[in-house]
Amino acid sequence: MKVVKWILIGLVVLVVAVGATFYAILRSLNTDELRGFIEAQAEQATGRKLRLKGPIDLSVSLTPAIVLKDVSFDNADWGSRPELLDVGQVEAQVALMPLLQGRYVIQRVVIENADILLETDKKGEGNWALSTGGAKGGAAGAGSAGGSTASGTPVVPEVGSVEIRDSRLVYRDGATGESLLLNLDSLEVKPDGDQLKVSAEGSYQEAPFELSGRLGGLPILMKGGDLPVQLSGKIAGAEVSADGRITDLKGAATPDIKVQLQAESLDQFDKLAGSSLPPLGPLAFSGRIGLDAGLITVDGMALSLGGSDLAGTLTASLKGARPAVLADLTGAKLDLSDFAKAGAGEKAVSTAPVDQAEQKAADQQAKEARQTETAGGQPYVIPDTPLPLAALKLADAQVKLKLGQLIVDPELTLGDVELALRLENGKLDISKLRAKAFEGQLDGTLSLDAGKSPAPLATKVDVKGLSVGELLKTYAGSQDLETSLDVALDLKGRGDSPRAIASSLNGSSEIVGGEGVINNRILAIVATGLDQILGPLFGGEKETKLNCLVSRFRFENGLAVSQAQLLDSSTFSLAGAGTVNLKNENLDLKFDTRTREAALVSLAIPFVVRGTLADPKPAPDALGAAMKASEFVGGGSNPLAALGEMVSGQGGQAGGGTAAPAATENSCVTALEQTADVPASKTPIGSVKESLDKVLKGDDAQKALDSAKDTLGKGDVKKGLDDVKKGLEGLFKN
Template sequence: MKRLKWIFGGLAVAVVAVLVAGYAALAALDLESYRGEIERRAERATGRELTLTGAMSLSMGLSPGVEVSGVSFANADWGSRAQMATVERFEVEVALLPLLTGQLQVSRLVLVKPDILLETGPNGQGNWVLGGTGGQPDAGTGMTRLPDIAGVRIQDATVRYRDKQTGIALDMTVAEASLEAAGERLAVAAEGTYQSVPFELDGTIGALSTLMTGGGRYPLDLEVSAQETTIEVAGALDQSGRDVSPDVEVTARTGSLANLSALSGLPALTLPDVGPARLESRVRGTDAGYRFTGLKAELAGSDLAGGATVDLAGARIRLSANLTSSTLDLRPFTQAAETATGGGAGGQRLFPDTPLPLAALRGLDADVQLKAGVVKLSDDFQVRELRLSANAAGGRLEVKPLQAELADGSADIALVLDAAQSPADVRIDLDVADLDYGRVLRDLKVSDGIDGQVDLRANLTGRGDSPHAIAASLNGGLEIVGGKGRIDNALLDAAGAGLGDLLAVWREQDEDMILNCAFARFGAEAGVLNSRAILADTEAVSFGGTGEIDLGREQLSLRITPEAKQTSLMSLAVPVRLSGPLLDPSIGPDPLGAVKATAFVVGSVINPLVAVGALVVASETQDQNPCVAALAKARQGGTGKVEGDEGGIGGFLNDMGESIDGALGQSGDGGGNRFLDREQNR
């Protein structure tokens, strides 16, 4: 035992002697003499110049420390400024015993006022990609890995990120941040501002020594909170490829989408104040960007699921997505748009002046497929079974097809919006079949006294950067064809301006007005819809109309002329004028129109629009839909004969065939009309 005591005592003395000798050697070390050597070794290891301009000092203790002031690290040669990073003061403490055996273990690292710029160049390469002599780290320096770091403290840091290709600009300041050893990981805590919004960060990450060694997975589990927004990231950074890429589960929550406008870093992105919102997805890096799988999103009553990829390699961001939804509630967005509009009757406009998000469209390419069970457009109106395919490239958006079921009917829409032009070019092709307009009016709580179905077709083009500008420039055509319908007498009486009295002679007492059919065709020029044919038929009377609807001024002026089916009632025909703002029109008798109507009866006024009404008069003895007969007659180009009426209205029809044909916009061999074809086949 006595011998062992002397052995251990001798070993203790030897250890102390070594420590004293090492301590003495370090104390006598002149750091200034190593300044140039440190700078040269750093440049060989990274390919960038390291400059130490301030004082260098050494503090002694059980954890020797080095303090350096005025540190700067050069940027890439294509960078927007000379330095990638500067540090006002750099402090490092190392463990003494490992240092004596050649191992570098950092017990504490302090960075005071670091200013770091991360940016991408013309080819997409980041300025953080380093290279030593020959473009690779210099193996001769021995800097093959970062040292083990037990703790880090950062004060008053500034970090900027600039992506020249996408325009993304992110700015962050860190008032205080710390990394402390927590088992095999580091506990992280930080507070500061991101895009001028205060934030807090907590969580854990892997050891810094494994972050840049290449290969393997670098674990992280972090939570960031900023402006009613919380983002949780759990998973790892995959270091097996050329670049470090994420493979993480992300959960994001926010009280409003508006919070994300500033946080996104996209200069043209302005999101509405709609929320709350929640997003879950697995995010993995690709060679060109990121892939989102298992995506689930919820926003103010809406849900979305599927997958997406974001490609950042090109001049513009490209988004590809295949999404499904049980419910898409667009009411918060439409209500936000209505709040921003003005003008028109009551301070509102049917077509708002709100600018379309064309800048965002010009900066984003996309290929999106969407299926939705229900799409809520307003509090009382919705569509079902939406199918949408949208492609955007170079500022040109094409939506084809956009299909949906609405009010027991179907809609097929094709839309082209070319924002590469200024103002933007727009084309709309619309085909709606079997729309139950009575149900639409009931759903919108406008009226429950109307029933009927209608087909609608439109081919329109326009230019503009807002809905109002586009509407005011529309050119093309619009056609509406309706079948059997009903209008409640009480509704006619309540319509105002004596409409019930004007129509009283044409309806049975205490019975609703039964509509056999209705037809209208408008030609659009510079935002003005001019009627080429307006026609409605009831049991007692046919109504022909003419006039215009000015979408730019949001005014209408239409004259509806009744034509009696019984000669004894012809003198009672009083035309009606519908005029005023689109959102608040007025209805009243048109005395001038009455004179013109009488002139027509005696044959002194003939025009194609009135001839359309005459077609219905001639069809009173036919079993088929009178409007269908009118359209069929127009298709024949006036070559058919009305049996038993050679010298009366039938002869007039035969002579006016070509005029009617032109009024309806049909040639002799006729283009197709779905409603006409369907009714004739019944």
């Protein structure tokens, strides 16, 4: 409210100075002699020169009329221009009879073409501050002009109507360089009891306004105290009203005002904001605004903008080293897409089934685009873009937020959102994040400390009942996989970018899915190339029943090590192991497949996925195929296949003879639990370890391996066997 304070100070000083000058003039009707006397008295009182450069016209009566033209008052020595005040013309009528009672009555003042500059230097000193010695001289001068009582107490003149036309007031902050401009086309102030009736037209920061209402009287403006404010009108085309008071006008000027505002669009306030605002609307705001010693409060806030709304309390403190915000807000809906797209048309989302040939062509184009991007020096999916950590150090905050709906973008809407966060000294703690999306419930926490380098991050996320079908329908335009997922993340890392954090991750992840349906078109969506390997296992059906799936990883300094990768359906089972190196995004994953259809047994071959996240390369596993050809995988000696059989219920028993899980349980989870505590020697893994050497010495296996050596090379075969043993051991360890 400094701006309001300085505007009022500027206008009051102008009116009172004019009145005092006129009374000095009335003490002598010889205006030519008075010019020098008045200028000398003003300089003695203020330490600065008052220049009466134009003629002085005087009409003598019981209410004399006085007209001054071309009047200026010098600025401070350090000021940005010579004059603090420059007035084209001042006209006043004063009453003589009240002088007999010791009253000073200015019946009417008209000021035209006034130019007032209020500014501060870099230390915050205002150009309106006058010298101490001048103040003493000013008291004497004022007394000689009838401006004080015998005791020296200043007498506040009684002012009738004041009119200001075609004038302007500029405020410049020397510390920040901020400049504010008030243009007054017209301002009329008239006494109305103990208050002032006000009407004004003009512009503030080039935004037009029309205001009318009431303010406290001139004694309050002069002496300080609580200034009642009751104004209404238009600012930048928006309807606005203010009702309350400004306390301690002479000191800190603290407002306590209920403000109401209605506008058609937010971009009406471009000029007031000093930047381009989005064309969002309609806008409605109401709240009680208070300011006390650098503490700004908004109580009873009700804000609606476009399709969004917020209500509650907001407090901002400007007293500390950093601004601090305290907010407790609720809303029925907050649409972030409105702010991001600024009224742009929403993206159309197709829910029609995807043609397989068209999808494969699109995926091939995406793959080529990724390869081109990789060749151009951008080989990573996880971006290396620096996080805006510096912004976390600019302010402190404590926020509680409850929303019925949070629209992140046209495709993603979160429901029943609850957020509690604290930001202090650059450390962000989200102690509560709850939301519903895609029929699932999310609960999470997050901590990120920008005060340390590299910044440590820790997060826990728990999602229950996420509908994959709804997710794919929204983002892929299909429902080729329908199941419900539970997701659990417990991760820690350090870094100043997403890639740096991913490269240092430690913790675990788990994804568990229950019964559902898989359409063979999903393979074209998941990864180009996998449909060539897995597609035949669906047989001639367009879809197959999903029994269960599990994906578990542990993270060790940026290396994601598979704990379990299981998928079981009514026609085939899939199990995998391996690693994803998040530092270079290299993939080293191995998968084995089993089928229940005898005609497709020859197609159920192992495969590997290598390459990178940006360019995955799935391909048949030549070593695994050679082992299958030699019946290496027969008799349950392949742990992946054996587990797949057990999951599907075909294996009967596994490990120590545990029965297949009941249909009501998640088969994949049960299978992992049943094998978790079985001694290694009694599991298919143990069988592999104990019999691998014997199997390799067999004629059939040796022929198959010789064939593999011709294809891969001896070293690769040995490495492949080692990788199989290591990878499959991890499958049964949690």
